Amino acid sequence: MNKVVKNVDEALKDFRDGMTLMVGGFGLCGIPENCIAALVRKGIKGLTCISNNAGVDDFGLGLLLQQKQIKKMIASYVGENAEFERLMLTGEMEVELIPQGTLATRCMAAGYGMPAIFTPAGVGTEVAQGKEVRRFSYNGVEKDYLMEYAFDSDAALVKAWRGDTEGNLVYRSTARNFNPMMAMAGKITIAEVEELVPAGTLDPDQIHTPGIYVHRIFQGEKYEKRIEQRTVRKK
Amino acid sequence: MLDKNAIAKRIAREVKDGMYVNLGIGIPTLVANYIPKGINVTLQSENGILGMGPFPFEGEEDADLINAGKQTVTLLPGSVIFDSAMSFGMIRAQKVDLTILGAMEVSEEGDIANWKIPGKMVKGMGGAMDLVASAKNIIVAMQHVNKAGESKLLPKCTLPLTGIKCIKRVVTELAVLDVTPQGFKLLERAPGVSVEDIKKATAGKLIVEGDIPEMVID
Numbered sequence: 001m002n003k004v005v006k007n008v009d010e011a012l013k014d015f016r017d018g019m020t021l022m023v024g025g026f027g028l029c030g031i032p033e034n035c036i037a038a039l040v041r042k043g044i045k046g047l048t049c050i051s052n053n054a055g056v057d058d059f060g061l062g063l064l065l066q067q068k069q070i071k072k073m074i075a076s077y078v079g080e081n082a083e084f085e086r087l088m089l090t091g092e093m094e095v096e097l098i099p100q101g102t103l104a105t106r107c108m109a110a111g112y113g114m115p116a117i118f119t120p121a122g123v124g125t126e127v128a129q130g131k132e133v134r135r136f137s138y139n140g141v142e143k144d145y146l147m148e149y150a151f152d153s154d155a156a157l158v159k160a161w162r163g164d165t166e167g168n169l170v171y172r173s174t175a176r177n178f179n180p181m182m183a184m185a186g187k188i189t190i191a192e193v194e195e196l197v198p199a200g201t202l203d204p205d206q207i208h209t210p211g212i213y214v215h216r217i218f219q220g221e222k223y224e225k226r227i228e229q230r231t232v233r234k235k
Numbered sequence: 236m237l238d239k240n241a242i243a244k245r246i247a248r249e250v251k252d253g254m255y256v257n258l259g260i261g262i263p264t265l266v267a268n269y270i271p272k273g274i275n276v277t278l279q280s281e282n283g284i285l286g287m288g289p290f291p292f293e294g295e296e297d298a299d300l301i302n303a304g305k306q307t308v309t310l311l312p313g314s315v316i317f318d319s320a321m322s323f324g325m326i327r328a329q330k331v332d333l334t335i336l337g338a339m340e341v342s343e344e345g346d347i348a349n350w351k352i353p354g355k356m357v358k359g360m361g362g363a364m365d366l367v368a369s370a371k372n373i374i375v376a377m378q379h380v381n382k383a384g385e386s387k388l389l390p391k392c393t394l395p396l397t398g399i400k401c402i403k404r405v406v407t408e409l410a411v412l413d414v415t416p417q418g419f420k421l422l423e424r425a426p427g428v429s430v431e432d433i434k435k436a437t438a439g440k441l442i443v444e445g446d447i448p449e450m451v452i453d
Contacts, residue, residue, distance in 0.1 A: 079358030101323025101365030
């Protein structure tokens with residue numbers, strides 16, 4: 001089935017204020033740059049964003065924060081974004097911080113059709129407040145686990161390295177991160193790719209996300225792929 | 236008293252051949268520089284790497300290849316990339332042998348706080364809550380006292396918790412201590428540091444039995 005749309009505007013044609021969006025990426029690595037830029041340009045607001053991080057002040061989801069388009073942020077680590085910390089501490093934006101593995105697994109659960117998962121992360125901390133606790137034995141050790149629900153989002157925005165016209169996706173290096181789980185979890189999944197190829201080009205054994213999970217795919221453009229911490233050694 | 240690199244060097248001696256190790260941000264990252272020759276370890280980075288290598292040579296940075304601290308890194312032969320769900324799956328399933336991370340506070344019961352100072356600083360827990368809830372062996376690398384001179388080894392943590400009853404060992408600029416059911420057990424002291432110095436800097440219950448040897452670092 002052909003999933004190709006002309007450009008980002010066609011991909012986001014029915015996006016509206018107040019949506020809950022999953023946004024792939026870890027830091028600035030593997031983020032859907034074209035989709036984020038289009039959300040800024042279209043001025044869609046009141047968004048709830050589920051993403052591991054919140055970008056930096058002037059890139060990634062930081063661009064949406066600047067324009068106050070995000071009503072609520074669900075993330076695991078936001079230390080790279082000073083504006084974010086300010087909005088959170090002053091209460092101007094609603095924030096839910098959750099453990100990174102819980103975030104990943106709640107996405108996975110949604111994509112696998114499982115309504116909830118149990119994890120030991122956060123037991124005995126404020127993350128556990130109001131959550132059901134169950135005791136299980138695992139690896140011969142009995143301990144407490146929190147019940148965490150699969151995410152319920154309106155759409156997922158993901159970035160892949162290569163994708164084909166059927167919507168099959170291949171990621172490159174650590175730009176994979178949250179993208180495969182979010183792709184599986186979206187009611188509408190939009191994939192932007194660095195290289196869009198004809199069906200049959202990708203090796204079926206090497207595809208990371210089967211196209212059945214992807215609703216619209218487009219060839220992205222002008223990737224900046226900004227590096228957050230450029231660390232090197234001398235030759 | 237040890238500097239950050241010496242703390243990392245001392246912790247590197249805890250790493251055994253054949254281990255899969257996850258290193259947190261800060262002092263723990265430095266541990267990779269001091270793993271003794273002949274010891275083969277595989278570094279896990281929770282954004283999806285096993286077999287993480289050193290920083291790239293200048294000009295060879297790849298925006299798609301970073302570690303959990305968002306720093307550009309390289310891959311060693313035999314390395315593998317995976318998604319975030321699998322990464323925390325292997326952590327939860329206790330396939331990772333050793334976790335080394337930083338902390339703001341550790342309690343004598345092995346509780347840890349390292350992600351939030353209410354009203355002042357909120358960076359988030361990242362993967363720390365998942366790591367401390369599941370890891371078999373957790374070593375904390377941190378300063379013994381904070382900038383205000385207050386002990387970070389406490390009877391009970393005062394900051395929001397990251398995990399409970401999980402820390403096994405703490406290495407600071409002053410000492411190596413184990414968390415035991417009776418409290419912090421002093422194992423080693425840093426060169427030039429007395430047991431009295433360590434007692435003064437430790438607010439939690441400190442157990443001192445017999446002569447406390449000086450740390451071996453190099």
